[in-house]
Amino acid sequence: MTSFDAIVVGGGHNGIVAATLLAKAGRRVALLEARPELGGPARTEEFAPGFRVSVAHILNRLHPEVVKALDLEANGLVLDASDMPSVALSADGEPLILTGAYGEGLSGASASEAQAWSELRAQLIRYAGILKPMLARRPPDLSGMTFGETSALGMIGLSLRRLGKEDMRDFLRMFLMNVADVSDDCLTDDRLKGLLAFDAVMGSHLGPRSPTSLLGLYYRLAGEIGGKAGAQITPSGGMGAVITAMASAARKAGVQVRTDALVARINVQDARVTGVALGSGEELTAPIVLAATNPFAALMELTGPRNFDTGFVRKVTNIRMKGSVAKLHLALDGLPGFKGVAEQDLRGRLVFAPSTNHVERAFNPSKYGGFSPEPVMEIVLPSISDTSLAPAGGCVLSANIMFAPYALKEGWEKGKPKFLKAVMAQLERVAPGIGKQVRHAELLTPPDIEQRYRMPGGHWHHGELQADQMLMSRPVAGWSGYDTPVDGLYLGGAGSHPGGGISGVPGLNAARRVLARKG
Amino acid sequence: MVAVAKTKSRTKLAEQAHFRTLRLPSPFQPRLEALAAQQDWYDWAGYKAPHALWDDELEYFAIRSQAALFDISPMVKYRIEGPDAEAFLNRVTLRNVTKLKPGRVHYTAWCDDEGYVLDDGTLFRFSADRFRLCCQERHLPWLLDSAIGYEVSVVEETQEVAGLALQGPTSFAVLRDAGFKGVEKLKIFDLAEFPHEKGSVTISRTGFTGDLGYELFVPVKQALSLWDRLIEGGKLHGIRPMGYTALNRARIEAGLIVANADFVTGDSAIRTDRLRMPDEIGLGFMIDPAKGHFNGRRAILDARQNKTLKHVLVGLEIEGNIPAEHAIVYHRGKREVGLVSAAIWSPTAKRNIAIASLQRPYGDTVVDDLWVEIYAMRELQYHKLMKRAKVVPRPFIKLDRRTANPPGER
Incomplete structure (x- = not known):
C-alpha cells in the first residue's frame, strides 16, 4: 500500500503518539522511521559490547493524557512512581538527597x-x-x-x-x-541551589x-x-520499555510502521502536501503529512524553502537550536562508588552542580564557543533498574553534561578528547576510582547528536526553550498551532509547543489539531 | 608618533567622507549641474536628482513632442544570476518569469508573506540565467534571504550602472542618428546590447511616460560619453534633458503608479492599515496562481476568496481644470471614501485626471456619485471646490507611437 490518509515522518516518541492517535480515529496511517528501530533519542542502543543505553535516560514528564490515549499501561508500561531520589553531589562533603517527587523530603540539610x-x-x-x-x-x-x-x-x-x-x-x-x-x-x-540552577x-x-x-x-x-508533580522514574525495563509500549499501542491501532524508511522529501503540489518520497525512491501519497521531526529539518530540508514565503523561511532559519548538552555513556566494570552516596541511592539521579556559581562558571565559556573546563552533570546508572543493559557485573553510566556548545571554536574533533578529559576529572572528584572502571567511553557532542538523530543543532528541545521561543512563538511566531503554510503539512515534534522531554504532548497536540481540522 | 596619529585621523576622515556629501552625485552630475538653471534638487534614493533643470512645463512638452533625456541612475538595481535565477525570481516576484523570454522586460511587483506589496519594478532578462531587477526601494536583505535554497547570486549594482531614459516621439530618431544600428528592431519591452566605446550599452524599449521611448544602461565609466553621444545624435531632434516634475506628469497620464507616492511600500509603512495587496493597487493582473509558489500567494488567494480586500486604486476624471492633488474623495459629497494620490490637468488628454485609492466597495462596485474636495489657493485664500469625479480606465492617454513598429521618427 502506498496511499494513506496520513503519513507521520519520524518514529521518535512524538511521532508514535501522533500516528497512534490518528489511527485510533480511523485514519490509515503510515509511520516512517529512518533507522531500523523506533524511539529516536529514547531508543536503546549498544555503545560497547553488551552495554546498551538510550540518550534520554529519565522519565519525568510523560503526559497522563498520552498514557491514557495510547493505553500505555495495557501495553506493558509500568509507571511505578516509587522514589527515584535526586542526589546533589558534593566534591568535598556529604551529598544532599531530595526524596519523593522533587524533594518532598530533604535529607542532609539543616x-x-x-x-x-x-x-x-x-x-x-x-x-x-x-x-x-x-x-x-x-x-x-x-x-x-x-x-x-x-x-x-x-x-x-x-x-x-x-x-x-x-x-x-x-x-x-x-x-x-x-x-x-x-x-x-x-x-x-549551596548544594540545593546548585541543583535547582542545574x-x-x-x-x-x-x-x-x-x-x-x-x-x-x-x-x-x-x-x-x-500524578505527582516533579516526580521522576526510570521505568522498569528502561526507557526502551516506554518506546516498546508506545510501538505496541501503534501497531494495535493499525499504524503501518515502517522502519529503515528514510524520508528524502516531503512532496508539495500547488501549496498542498501530497506525500513523501523515500530515500529508496519509493513514493507514498497522503493528503496529510505530520512531521514529528526537528522543525528545521521538516520545513527546510525535507519540504524545502521554495515552498514557503521568504518571511517564513527567515523565521525558521532563525530558530535558535544550537545544543549545549553533551551525552556521556560509560561502560563500567562494576558499580561505581560515589562519595557519601549509599548504594540504594545510586538508582537515583546524581547531579554534580555543587553551587549556583559553579553552574554559572560552567556556562560562561560556552557563550564564547568554549566548553566548560569544570562541567556540571546529571548522572544515572540505568543498568541498576534494567539489568539487561549491561553484562553481568558491569554497569552503565549515562550522563548529561553541560556545557558543550554546538559550535565549539576549536572544533569538536580537537576539542572532544580534551572535553572528555575534563568530564572524567570531574567524575573522579565525586566518584574516586571511576576512571579505572571504564571499559569504554562514548561522548556525544551536540554535532554527534545532530548526526545520529537527525536533529539539526543537536538540541534537546529541537530549539531553545526560552521565553521568545515558547507558546505562540514556537516553533515560529504565527505558526505555533502545529499547522504550516503548506496545507496538510503539520509539525508534531519537540520543536513545537510545548517543547522537549519524553512527554508525547507535541505529538498528541498535533494529532488533535489534524483531527479537529479535518472533522 | 605624531605623523602616525595624523595619518590615522586622515584615514578616519576619508572613511567618513559620505557625511560631507548629503546626497550622492549621479554619474551624470557634471552634465546635470551644467544645465541646472533651476538648482531645484531632491533626494532620490540617496542621490541628488533634479525636479526641473530649466522649465518643467517645457520639459514635459519635450516628452510629448520631441525627445527628453532623464537620468535614472539612482534607480535601485540588482544583478541576479545563476542556474536558479528564474526559479528564484518566480518565487520572489508576482508575474510568471518563465514567460519572460531572454531579451525581454516586464513590469512586476513583489510581496511579503502577508501579501502586502514591498515594491514594484522592472525585470530585465538578459539570458536564460541572467537578470536585472530595477526598483524604488532597497531590498538586498529580503532578496538574499529569499535566495536560501536557490543557486543564485544577488548583487546590488546601483552604483556600478548608470541609466538614462530617452522618451518622446523623436527618441528613436535620436538613437538612430547617434549610431545605434538595429535599434529599430526593438519592439515594446524588447532589450538588446549595442556597442558603445569599447564596451556596450543595454537598450530596452521601455519607459515611464506612455510614449515612444527607450532606457539605456551602461557601466558608470561610460556614462558621460553616452550622454554626449545622445545629445549629439539628438541635436536636430529637439533632445532636452529633464527633471522629475515633467516625468511625473507624463506618468500620471500614462496611469502608472509610483511606490511611496500612490501606495506605501510594505517595509516603509508605519501604520498597518497603509499596507496594500496587489489587488488593492491595480496590480492584480500580475498574479498567476497557476505558476507555483510565490511570496504572498497564500495570503493573496485567501483575501480574494474571503473577499477581504479593503481598497482599490482607480483612475478618476474630475470636472473643471483644477488639479485635485491629495484631495479627499467623497461618496454623495458626504461619506469619506478615499484619497487622491496624484493629479494633474493633462495637457495631452485635455482632461483633469487623478489616481486615487478608495475603500471598497467604492471605486469597485459603487462608482457613481463620487466627489473630490479641492482646496485651490487663490491669493492667500482657499477656494473650496466640490467637484464631481468619474471612475475612468487607465491609462488616461494611449499613444499609438508607443508600440508602433517600426518606430516612428517624429
Missing part, C-alpha cells in the same frame, strides 16, 4: 533549610501548575480562537486569580526571573543568572509521573 525548601517547593509547584494546562493544548492563537480555546485560556486566568492577591503578585514577579535570584532569596544551602538551565543555552532561567524549572515541574 532543619531550617528543609523548612525553607518545603515552602519554596510548594510555591514553585503551585506556579508551575498554573502553566501546566497551557502545555497540554494548542498555544493561544492570536489570529482567532474557538470558543473552547478562549474559555480554556480564561480558565488559566481564573486559576491565576484563585491564587489570591499576594500569591498572584509573586507569580507575576517571579515569572521572568532567573533561578539564581529566586534560590538566593529563599535558600542557603535543573533550570538543563538543555538550554542559559546560565542560572541569565534572565528568565526560572522558566526552565517551571517547565521541569510542570511534568508529572503517576
Whole structure:
C-alpha cells in the first residue's frame, strides 16, 4: 500500500503518539522511521559490547493524557512512581538527597533549610501548575480562537486569580526571573541551589543568572509521573520499555510502521502536501503529512524553502537550536562508588552542580564557543533498574553534561578528547576510582547528536526553550498551532509547543489539531 | 608618533567622507549641474536628482513632442544570476518569469508573506540565467534571504550602472542618428546590447511616460560619453534633458503608479492599515496562481476568496481644470471614501485626471456619485471646490507611437 490518509515522518516518541492517535480515529496511517528501530533519542542502543543505553535516560514528564490515549499501561508500561531520589553531589562533603517527587523530603540539610525548601517547593509547584494546562493544548492563537480555546485560556486566568492577591503578585514577579535570584532569596544551602540552577538551565543555552532561567524549572515541574508533580522514574525495563509500549499501542491501532524508511522529501503540489518520497525512491501519497521531526529539518530540508514565503523561511532559519548538552555513556566494570552516596541511592539521579556559581562558571565559556573546563552533570546508572543493559557485573553510566556548545571554536574533533578529559576529572572528584572502571567511553557532542538523530543543532528541545521561543512563538511566531503554510503539512515534534522531554504532548497536540481540522 | 596619529585621523576622515556629501552625485552630475538653471534638487534614493533643470512645463512638452533625456541612475538595481535565477525570481516576484523570454522586460511587483506589496519594478532578462531587477526601494536583505535554497547570486549594482531614459516621439530618431544600428528592431519591452566605446550599452524599449521611448544602461565609466553621444545624435531632434516634475506628469497620464507616492511600500509603512495587496493597487493582473509558489500567494488567494480586500486604486476624471492633488474623495459629497494620490490637468488628454485609492466597495462596485474636495489657493485664500469625479480606465492617454513598429521618427 502506498496511499494513506496520513503519513507521520519520524518514529521518535512524538511521532508514535501522533500516528497512534490518528489511527485510533480511523485514519490509515503510515509511520516512517529512518533507522531500523523506533524511539529516536529514547531508543536503546549498544555503545560497547553488551552495554546498551538510550540518550534520554529519565522519565519525568510523560503526559497522563498520552498514557491514557495510547493505553500505555495495557501495553506493558509500568509507571511505578516509587522514589527515584535526586542526589546533589558534593566534591568535598556529604551529598544532599531530595526524596519523593522533587524533594518532598530533604535529607542532609539543616532543619531550617528543609523548612525553607518545603515552602519554596510548594510555591514553585503551585506556579508551575498554573502553566501546566497551557502545555497540554494548542498555544493561544492570536489570529482567532474557538470558543473552547478562549474559555480554556480564561480558565488559566481564573486559576491565576484563585491564587489570591499576594500569591498572584509573586507569580507575576517571579515569572521572568532567573533561578539564581529566586534560590538566593529563599535558600542557603549551596548544594540545593546548585541543583535547582542545574535543573533550570538543563538543555538550554542559559546560565542560572541569565534572565528568565526560572522558566526552565517551571517547565521541569510542570511534568508529572503517576500524578505527582516533579516526580521522576526510570521505568522498569528502561526507557526502551516506554518506546516498546508506545510501538505496541501503534501497531494495535493499525499504524503501518515502517522502519529503515528514510524520508528524502516531503512532496508539495500547488501549496498542498501530497506525500513523501523515500530515500529508496519509493513514493507514498497522503493528503496529510505530520512531521514529528526537528522543525528545521521538516520545513527546510525535507519540504524545502521554495515552498514557503521568504518571511517564513527567515523565521525558521532563525530558530535558535544550537545544543549545549553533551551525552556521556560509560561502560563500567562494576558499580561505581560515589562519595557519601549509599548504594540504594545510586538508582537515583546524581547531579554534580555543587553551587549556583559553579553552574554559572560552567556556562560562561560556552557563550564564547568554549566548553566548560569544570562541567556540571546529571548522572544515572540505568543498568541498576534494567539489568539487561549491561553484562553481568558491569554497569552503565549515562550522563548529561553541560556545557558543550554546538559550535565549539576549536572544533569538536580537537576539542572532544580534551572535553572528555575534563568530564572524567570531574567524575573522579565525586566518584574516586571511576576512571579505572571504564571499559569504554562514548561522548556525544551536540554535532554527534545532530548526526545520529537527525536533529539539526543537536538540541534537546529541537530549539531553545526560552521565553521568545515558547507558546505562540514556537516553533515560529504565527505558526505555533502545529499547522504550516503548506496545507496538510503539520509539525508534531519537540520543536513545537510545548517543547522537549519524553512527554508525547507535541505529538498528541498535533494529532488533535489534524483531527479537529479535518472533522 | 605624531605623523602616525595624523595619518590615522586622515584615514578616519576619508572613511567618513559620505557625511560631507548629503546626497550622492549621479554619474551624470557634471552634465546635470551644467544645465541646472533651476538648482531645484531632491533626494532620490540617496542621490541628488533634479525636479526641473530649466522649465518643467517645457520639459514635459519635450516628452510629448520631441525627445527628453532623464537620468535614472539612482534607480535601485540588482544583478541576479545563476542556474536558479528564474526559479528564484518566480518565487520572489508576482508575474510568471518563465514567460519572460531572454531579451525581454516586464513590469512586476513583489510581496511579503502577508501579501502586502514591498515594491514594484522592472525585470530585465538578459539570458536564460541572467537578470536585472530595477526598483524604488532597497531590498538586498529580503532578496538574499529569499535566495536560501536557490543557486543564485544577488548583487546590488546601483552604483556600478548608470541609466538614462530617452522618451518622446523623436527618441528613436535620436538613437538612430547617434549610431545605434538595429535599434529599430526593438519592439515594446524588447532589450538588446549595442556597442558603445569599447564596451556596450543595454537598450530596452521601455519607459515611464506612455510614449515612444527607450532606457539605456551602461557601466558608470561610460556614462558621460553616452550622454554626449545622445545629445549629439539628438541635436536636430529637439533632445532636452529633464527633471522629475515633467516625468511625473507624463506618468500620471500614462496611469502608472509610483511606490511611496500612490501606495506605501510594505517595509516603509508605519501604520498597518497603509499596507496594500496587489489587488488593492491595480496590480492584480500580475498574479498567476497557476505558476507555483510565490511570496504572498497564500495570503493573496485567501483575501480574494474571503473577499477581504479593503481598497482599490482607480483612475478618476474630475470636472473643471483644477488639479485635485491629495484631495479627499467623497461618496454623495458626504461619506469619506478615499484619497487622491496624484493629479494633474493633462495637457495631452485635455482632461483633469487623478489616481486615487478608495475603500471598497467604492471605486469597485459603487462608482457613481463620487466627489473630490479641492482646496485651490487663490491669493492667500482657499477656494473650496466640490467637484464631481468619474471612475475612468487607465491609462488616461494611449499613444499609438508607443508600440508602433517600426518606430516612428517624429
